[in-house]
Amino acid sequence: MTTRVFHVPDISCDHCKRAIEEALDGLPDVASAVVTVERRDVEVEGAASDEAVIAAIAEAGYEVAPAG
Numbered sequence: 001m002t003t004r005v006f007h008v009p010d011i012s013c014d015h016c017k018r019a020i021e022e023a024l025d026g027l028p029d030v031a032s033a034v035v036t037v038e039r040r041d042v043e044v045e046g047a048a049s050d051e052a053v054i055a056a057i058a059e060a061g062y063e064v065a066p067a068g
Contacts, residue, residue: 003045007065011040023060
């Protein structure tokens, strides 16, 4: 299983955390999704494509920043 981290600069509170985790938990091939508010990142474990993860985060109302 693959684990990847996505940076989401607009994460600012527990509401953001819940919204993103719920959006990702609904995706097939996502084993787990953990949002860390302080770091503004999302750790995703599973076989879902990066595109699917980014689309789910965007649908929840957040942009994913480029890596780096």
